[in-house]
Amino acid sequence: MSIQISKVNKHFGAFQALNNIDLNIQSGELVALLGPSGCGKTTLLRIIAGLETPDTGRIAFHGEDVSNREVRERNVGFVFQHYALFRHMTVFNNVAFGLRMKPKNERPSEKIIAEKVHDLLNLVQLDWLADRYPEQLSGGQRQRIALARALAVEPKVLLLDEPFGALDAKVRKELRRWLARLHEEVHLTSVFVTHDQEEAMEVADRIVVMNKGVIEQIGAPAEVYENPASDFVYHFLGDSNRLYLDPENHILFRPHEVALTRQAEADYQAAEVRDIRPLGAITRITLKVNSQDEPIEAEVIKDHASLNGLTRGQILYFKPKAVTTAHQ
Amino acid sequence: MTSTTLANPSAARVAQRGNVWGRRFLIAAAWLIFTLFLLLPLYVVVNEALKQGLGTFFTSILEPDALSALKLTLIAVGISVPLNVVFGVAAAWCVSKYDFKGKSLLVTLIDLPFSVSPVIAGLIYVLMFGAQGWFGPWLQDHDIQIVFAVPGIVLATIFVTVPFVARELIPLMQEQGTQEEEAARLLGANGWQMFWHVTLPNIKWGLIYGVVLCTARAMGEFGAVSVVSGHIRGMTNTLPLHVEILYNEYNHVAAFSVASLLLALAIFILLLKQWSESRINRLKASAAEE
Ligand SMILES: Nc1ncnc2c1ncn2[C@@H]1O[C@H](COP(=O)(O)OP(=O)(O)OP(=O)(O)O)[C@@H](O)[C@H]1O
Ligand SMILES: [Mg+2]
Numbered sequence: 001m002s003i004q005i006s007k008v009n010k011h012f013g014a015f016q017a018l019n020n021i022d023l024n025i026q027s028g029e030l031v032a033l034l035g036p037s038g039c040g041k042t043t044l045l046r047i048i049a050g051l052e053t054p055d056t057g058r059i060a061f062h063g064e065d066v067s068n069r070e071v072r073e074r075n076v077g078f079v080f081q082h083y084a085l086f087r088h089m090t091v092f093n094n095v096a097f098g099l100r101m102k103p104k105n106e107r108p109s110e111k112i113i114a115e116k117v118h119d120l121l122n123l124v125q126l127d128w129l130a131d132r133y134p135e136q137l138s139g140g141q142r143q144r145i146a147l148a149r150a151l152a153v154e155p156k157v158l159l160l161d162e163p164f165g166a167l168d169a170k171v172r173k174e175l176r177r178w179l180a181r182l183h184e185e186v187h188l189t190s191v192f193v194t195h196d197q198e199e200a201m202e203v204a205d206r207i208v209v210m211n212k213g214v215i216e217q218i219g220a221p222a223e224v225y226e227n228p229a230s231d232f233v234y235h236f237l238g239d240s241n242r243l244y245l246d247p248e249n250h251i252l253f254r255p256h257e258v259a260l261t262r263q264a265e266a267d268y269q270a271a272e273v274r275d276i277r278p279l280g281a282i283t284r285i286t287l288k289v290n291s292q293d294e295p296i297e298a299e300v301i302k303d304h305a306s307l308n309g310l311t312r313g314q315i316l317y318f319k320p321k322a323v324t325t326a327h328q
Numbered sequence: 329m330t331s332t333t334l335a336n337p338s339a340a341r342v343a344q345r346g347n348v349w350g351r352r353f354l355i356a357a358a359w360l361i362f363t364l365f366l367l368l369p370l371y372v373v374v375n376e377a378l379k380q381g382l383g384t385f386f387t388s389i390l391e392p393d394a395l396s397a398l399k400l401t402l403i404a405v406g407i408s409v410p411l412n413v414v415f416g417v418a419a420a421w422c423v424s425k426y427d428f429k430g431k432s433l434l435v436t437l438i439d440l441p442f443s444v445s446p447v448i449a450g451l452i453y454v455l456m457f458g459a460q461g462w463f464g465p466w467l468q469d470h471d472i473q474i475v476f477a478v479p480g481i482v483l484a485t486i487f488v489t490v491p492f493v494a495r496e497l498i499p500l501m502q503e504q505g506t507q508e509e510e511a512a513r514l515l516g517a518n519g520w521q522m523f524w525h526v527t528l529p530n531i532k533w534g535l536i537y538g539v540v541l542c543t544a545r546a547m548g549e550f551g552a553v554s555v556v557s558g559h560i561r562g563m564t565n566t567l568p569l570h571v572e573i574l575y576n577e578y579n580h581v582a583a584f585s586v587a588s589l590l591l592a593l594a595i596f597i598l599l600l601k602q603w604s605e606s607r608i609n610r611l612k613a614s615a616a617e618e
Contacts, residue, residue: 051510071513078514084507088529097525098515153515 001062001156001189002027003048008057010043017043019213021057028187030180032200035210036236041193042081044210045159048191049076061156077155077188081162083146085134091145092130095120098153120148123182140171147179151186160192164199176203197237201225209233241296243289243320253320255284258298260306261317268317271296276310283307287318373591376584388585396562397570398589400481404553404566405546408485412542413535416493421527423494424501425509438494441487449487450555453480476558481566484552489542496538497531504530536604544597547590 003025010018017040025031033041046052048059050071058067066074086094095117099108108116121127124144134142143163150158163179164172180203183190194200200207201221209216209224209232217229228234234252241258244250261268271287274295283304287296298318300307306316377385388394422428423435441449455461457474467474474480508530512522528535550568557564559573567590574583 049514051514071510072516072518076514078511080507080511082507084511086508086511086526097512097517101512101515101517101521101525149511149515 003157003189003191004060004063005044005048006058006060008044008047008054008059010040010047010052010054017213018047018054021215023208023215023218025189025191027062027189030183030190030192030203030205032204032207033191033193033210034195034197034200034207034236036195039210040213041195041210042161045078045161045191045193048157049078049159050074051078075153075156077150077153077158079143079146079150079158079160079163081165081193083134083142085142085146085149087134089133090130091121091126091132091134091137092117094134094145095149095152097149102153116152120152123151124148139167140175143167143175151188156189158188158190160190162193162195164194164196172199179203201237209236211236239297241320242294243296244292244294251320255297255299256282257321258296258300259319259321260285260298260300260304262306262310264317265319268319270315270317273310273312273314273316276307276312278302285310285316287316370591373584373587376580377588379584380581384581385585385588388582389589391582393562393565394570394582394586394589397565397567397586400478400564401547401566401568403478404482404485404549405543407482408489408546409539409543411486412489412493413539415490416495416497416538417531417535419494420497420501420531423498424504425506435498438491441490446484446488446549446551447555450484450552453483453487453552453556457483475556476560476564478564480556481553481564484556485546485549488549488552489545492542492545493535493538496534496541500531500534501527533604533608537601537608540597540601540604544594544601547593547597 003023005021005023005025008018008021009016021044033044035041043052047054050059050066050069054067058065060066061074086097089097096113099113099116102108118127118130121130124147126141126144126148129137129141129145134145137145147160147163160179164175167175176199179192183203192203204221206218207221207224208218211232217224217233219227224233225237228237231252234240239255241253241255242250243253259268264270269289271289273285274288275284275286277284277286279299281302282299283302285298285300285307287298289296296318310316377388389398419434419438423431454475457463457467457480459468459475461475472479474483508526509522512526517525548568549566550572553566554569554572557566557569559565559569561573565573567586571583571587571590574580574586
């Protein structure tokens with residue numbers, strides 16, 4: 001099911017949380033809403049689900065206006081950032097909830113419900129936890145149960161609010177890959193919120209970059225990374241260096257787009273080595289140029305020739321390789 | 329902390345011994361006060377009641393006027409407590425799940441019966457519904473008696489017990505937020521299903537606790553009820569009022585017998601409260617583990 005969001009505005013009192021949002025999501029797509037804290041990601045997600053009403057604008061599912069449709073009639077699966085599992089119900093009953101709430105004539109028998117719940121629990125690989133209560137689960141397990149619960153009613157759209165936000169880095173990585181695989185299998189139109197650019201790049205078909213209630217750019221991960229539409233997008237999608245050519249003009253480039261040598265060469269600029277950080281496959285070097293206070297960071301493979309015997313305080317020569325953007 | 333205890337065991341023990349005496353003194357004082365001001369009076373009540381044997385005790389509490397007082401007390405409890413539950417849940421729901429103008433005013437108003445003296449609460453009803461009151465003539469024309477009758481007693485009881493359930497539920501529901509309710513709606517539950525399957529189980533123990541407190545107060549209320557009752561024996565007397573009448577007539581044995589009946593009800597309610605409180609604490613502890 002495709003989603004069309006047109007000219008959506010939302011205020012909380014005098015504060016404008018969303019400003020003229022236009023966004024079309026294709027059927028079966030996995031879209032990431034990416035942006036810093038407070039930029040309106042959750043608000044947009046809640047408006048799509050019907051938990052919040054926009055001041056103006058409309059939401060359509062598959063071309064059909066759902067602005068006036070109640071939450072329970074939108075058939076949206078929603079995974080909350082803090083899971084919101086029903087604390088007094090077992091895992092099994094949590095997942096079965098949506099099926100049991102159906103009107104009598106549509107409600108499956110308890111036997112079919114049980115089968116379906118176990119299928120879903122198998123899908124999230126947690127069938128053995130069926131009789132536990134939410135408080136007896138780890139964060140990652142709760143997360144997956146919340147997902148199984150949302151999938152139980154066979155939603156047309158799946159909305160996930162920072163699904164991995166509260167988890168540690170390793171579990172996050174596992175779960176996000178698992179989500180990407182799951183999406184390959186079920187192909188549900190999905191929107192997920194994140195403020196982690198790496199997560200968005202890794203999982204999403206398209207990324208929507210938001211800032212202060214407006215959409216800065218929409219595009220495939222490679223597209224927004226290679227051709228950022230604004231300085232904001234450039235900075236938000238990865239580490240970046242700013243090198244001033246003169247007081248008015250600067251260029252932007254990423255740490256891995258820096259060439260380094262030990263000897264002075266044409267087009268290369270001298271800089272003092274302030275710090276050397278081995279980070280596994282690559283090493284990060286912090287450089288200080290005389291013309292500006294802002295340091296320059298360079299990342300090169302760990303056995304790069306220029307690193308041989310390098311110590312702090314020495315002089316290195318650097319040159320931005322392909323400068324990606326030169327915004328003002 | 330452990331390491332300092334290990335490093336200097338004797339000093340730690342000395343400090344602890346000091347603590348032990350201080351603690352023992354405080355505990356003893358607490359028990360003394362408790363015995364003097366609570367247990368002793370209880371003992372006196374029961375002792376007086378049984379002074380002339382069990383026979384007199386039972387005659388006193390099975391006497392028609394006493395039974396009618398018991399009945400009226402149970403009626404007042406039976407009407408005011410359910411109304412209180414409905415009002416309390418509705419008010420707590422509004423306050424904790426919605427944002428609206430005048431919310432803090434509403435919360436303050438809920439507390440009003442706590443800050444107004446019960447006697448004044450009773451007088452308000454007399455002023456409104458009494459023969460000389462605002463609605464007096466109209467009520468007389470329609471042959472409706474509120475003050476000095478059962479409806480007045482019920483109204484006064486409702487007034488003084490209004491805050492109990494709401495006060496108990498508001499913080500509980502505010503703390504729980506609205507996310508589980510939202511999740512239920514997203515999963516297709518209608519308003520009633522959401523309330524029944526999600527909200528109610530989450531507030532169950534707090535609600536029971538509120539009901540217990542409310543029941544205890546409704547049974548024991550004296551001031552407000554005394555003003556609107558008119559003390560008509562066998563008709564508008566509740567148990568506390570009946571005790572007072574008997575006592576004023578120097579019928580001590582009967583007064584204390586009825587009092588111990590009231591006492592037995594109170595202790596039963598207290599046990600219920602203890603039980604629901606421990607349930608709430610257990611729930612809170614498990615929630616805190618999260
Ligand atoms: N119910 C509300 N009342 C008032 N202001 C609100 C409300 N909900 C959100 N806001 C404001 O709207 C803005 C956007 O909030 P939103 O929750 O959408 O941010 P977000 O992008 O999801 O941030 P985060 O990454 O921190 O979750 C914030 O400045 C927030 O303070
Ligand atoms: Mg958010």
